[in-house]
Each structure stands twice: as C-alpha cells, then as structure tokens.
Amino acid sequence: MSSSNKPVLGIIGGSGLYQIDGLTDVSWRRVSSPFGETSDEFCFGRIGDQPVVFLPRHGRGHKIPPSELNFRANIDALKRSGVTDILSVSAVGSLREDLPPGTFVVVDQFVDRTFARVKSFFSQGLVAHVSMAKPVCSRLGDAVMSACEGLDIKVVRGGTYLVMEGPQFSTLAESKLYRQWGCDVIGMTNMPEAKLAREAEICYASVSMVTDFDCWHPDHDAVTVDQVVAVLMGNAGKARGLVKNIAPLVSQHQTLCHAGCQTALEHAIMTSPDARDPAMVEKLSAVAGRVLKR
Numbered sequence: 235m236s237s238s239n240k241p242v243l244g245i246i247g248g249s250g251l252y253q254i255d256g257l258t259d260v261s262w263r264r265v266s267s268p269f270g271e272t273s274d275e276f277c278f279g280r281i282g283d284q285p286v287v288f289l290p291r292h293g294r295g296h297k298i299p300p301s302e303l304n305f306r307a308n309i310d311a312l313k314r315s316g317v318t319d320i321l322s323v324s325a326v327g328s329l330r331e332d333l334p335p336g337t338f339v340v341v342d343q344f345v346d347r348t349f350a351r352v353k354s355f356f357s358q359g360l361v362a363h364v365s366m367a368k369p370v371c372s373r374l375g376d377a378v379m380s381a382c383e384g385l386d387i388k389v390v391r392g393g394t395y396l397v398m399e400g401p402q403f404s405t406l407a408e409s410k411l412y413r414q415w416g417c418d419v420i421g422m423t424n425m426p427e428a429k430l431a432r433e434a435e436i437c438y439a440s441v442s443m444v445t446d447f448d449c450w451h452p453d454h455d456a457v458t459v460d461q462v463v464a465v466l467m468g469n470a471g472k473a474r475g476l477v478k479n480i481a482p483l484v485s486q487h488q489t490l491c492h493a494g495c496q497t498a499l500e501h502a503i504m505t506s507p508d509a510r511d512p513a514m515v516e517k518l519s520a521v522a523g524r525v526l527k528r
C-alpha cells in the first residue's frame with residue numbers, strides 16, 4: 235500500500251453555511267453517485283494551492299431536513315471527487331452551562347440516537363465492520379485547533395455530540411437525560427455522516443458551533459429557529475475564517491493519516507471474495523475500491 239496522499243479538503247457546511255469565501259477557480263458541478271442524488275451540486279475550488287470541495291449539507295436555501303439527507307450519496311460523491319479529509323461544520327445545542335452560544339466544540343465522540351436513516355454503504359453481498367471507537371480524526375482535529383488560533387473563537391477540544399433524529403427539538407425529559415449521559419452538545423446531522431466517512435476511509439472532524447442551550451436550561455426558553463439563526467449569523471463568519479486557515483494546514487498532510495482513518499477497511503470486509511455480489515462490488519468501487527481491487 236502506498237503511504238503517500240494528495241490531500242483534498244471537503245467541507246460540509248451545515249445550517250447557516252451555504253457557501254464559502256476566498257475560493258479561486260470556483261465551479262459548481264453535480265457529481266453523480268450510485269447511491270442517488272447529493273444534497274446539491276458541489277462547489278469545487280482552491281484556497282491557495284489546496285483543492286477544496288464544498289457541499290451545503292441541506293442544499294442551498296436549506297431545502298432538505300436531517301432525516302431526508304442522502305448521507306450515502308454525499309459521502310460517496312465526495313470520495314469520487316478525491317476528497318481525503320472532511321471538515322463538518324454544524325449548528326448544535328449546548329447541554330452544558332460552560333459551553334454557551336458562540337462556543338465551537340471540536341467533538342470527539344458521538345451517541346447515535348437516530349433511527350430512520352441508512353447507516354452503511356455495505357449490505358447483503360458485501361459485509362464489512364469498521365471500528366468507530368474513535369469516530370473522528372485526531373490529525374484533522376489538530377489542524378482545526380491550529381486554524382482557530384488568532385481568530386476570535388472560543389474553541390474547546392473534545393466533547394460528545396448526541397445525534398437525535400429530529401426534526402423537532404428535544405423534550406425537556408430527553409434533554410435532561412442526555413445531560414445525565416454525559417453528552418455535551420446535541421444536533422441532528424453528524425450521524426450517519428461520520429460512520430459513512432469512516433467506511434469510505436475519509437478523515438472526518440466536526441466543528442460544532444453552539445447556537446442555544448437546548449431546553450434543559452432553567453434561564454433559557456425553549457429552542458426556536460429564530461434564536462438559532464441569530465447566533466448562526468455571528469458564527470458563520472467565524473467558520474469561514476476557520477476554513478480559510480485550515481486549508482494550508484491540510485496541504486501538509488502528504489502521508490496517509492497516522493490515526494488509521496484512511497485505512498479503516500484494511501481488515502473490515504467479512505465476505506469472502508468468491509461470495510461477494512458483483513453488483514455490490516461495482517457500487518462500492520469508490521468507497522472501497524482500494525481494498526476490493528486487490
């Protein structure tokens with residue numbers, strides 16, 4: 235296996251981040267995937283010398299709700315576009331007093347409470363099990379932390395993101411329960427996105443931008459979209475600064491990720507070569523081509 239790597243930075247922009255500044259050679263193009271339609275066209279460009287591919291997660295104009303996102307098409311098409319590293323930018327509610335609105339949390343764990351989403355590229359005819367013990371990339375996380383230096387951002391490294399199905403916000407009982415579980419922030423989108431990025435051997439880091447205190451906080455009213463959007467307007471500018479700073483740092487990632495994200499399928503495929511469904515093998519040519527072609 236070659237240990238060299240030509241980094242391509244993928245950015246999945248969440249609520250409030252539907253485009254990014256400072257890209258040159260910009261072109262919006264549709265990338266087709268055997269898993270169906272992506273959320274929108276991808277925005278291809280460069281920041282300095284670094285190739286960048288941007289996808290607004292909910293589509294421009296925010297048309298697709300969390301449960302209807304085609305996560306598999308998005309990740310497969312990013313892989314087909316050569317993306318090696320995904321920076322996910324998300325709006326979240328805070329489950330902790332000391333993570334007030336405006337804080338950026340570089341989360342490192344997830345509790346996946348979603349139940350109405352397809353969560354794997356693999357299925358009958360091609361079975362695989364990847365590790366999700368460490369669901370985000372530490373090398374990309376280091377780059378996020380460095381990129382925040384010099385920007386006026388309160389950033390916290392580490393935290394557990396509870397992924398709820400939505401689209402309604404939590405009940406008070408749920409919000410209190412998630413706090414008891416030790417979760418730090420809550421949102422609706424990072425799963426199965428992070429699982430699929432791992433299956434596709436793409437490094438994944440999530441910057442979760444706190445927009446509200448969810449409903450558990452005695453001094454704050456129930457979450458409303460108005461409130462979330464108001465904080466997002468402030469956060470989106472900071473997120474753009476972060477994106478601009480992280481591109482040259484990702485350019486330096488010329489070797490395969492030492493954390494193992496880019497080799498996650500190495501020992502993951504269970505189905506013996508003679509039992510594999512050829513149609514599945516073809517469908518997974520981008521996601522798993524590295525290990526299936528041998």
Ligand SMILES: CSC[C@H]1O[C@H](OP(=O)(O)O)[C@H](O)[C@@H]1O
Pocket residue numbers: 247248249250291292300323324325326400421422423424459462
């Ligand atoms: C607009 S508040 C709820 C909405 O925002 C978050 O989305 P994203 O992670 O794409 O920023 C949250 O998960 C909900 O989908």
Ligand SMILES: Nc1ncnc2[nH]cnc12
Pocket residue numbers: 325326327328398403404420421422445446447448449457462
């Ligand atoms: N409180 C909250 N719950 C779920 N998703 C969110 N996105 C932003 N705030 C949120």
